[in-house]
Amino acid sequence: MGLQEMLAHLSSVQIDYVVVLNTSRLWRSDIVKVLMQRELKKYGCEMKSIEQPFYSIHMKDPNDFLVNGLIELLDQY
Numbered sequence: 001m002g003l004q005e006m007l008a009h010l011s012s013v014q015i016d017y018v019v020v021l022n023t024s025r026l027w028r029s030d031i032v033k034v035l036m037q038r039e040l041k042k043y044g045c046e047m048k049s050i051e052q053p054f055y056s057i058h059m060k061d062p063n064d065f066l067v068n069g070l071i072e073l074l075d076q077y
Contacts, residue, residue: 010043022051024075033072 003026009015018040020026027033037057040047049055052071059065 007039010039010045015043015045017046017048019048019050021049022075023047023049023055023071028076030072030076 006015006018023033027036037047040057047055047057054064054067055071056064056068059068
């Protein structure tokens, strides 16, 4: 399934997880990241990254913000 198809299905089909090899395959800019995360959160969908097992778009503590921020900076680099 393509990315656009998956995003279109979020509103009509319950999708619990989107599995990616690495978040850098989805975005390399903050704008795309924010838009993707907003859509996934809106429908209660979590992202699982095989190479980044601790990455979460549903951050719960300051350590999550730090780790995700570092990962995202590396993705952009």
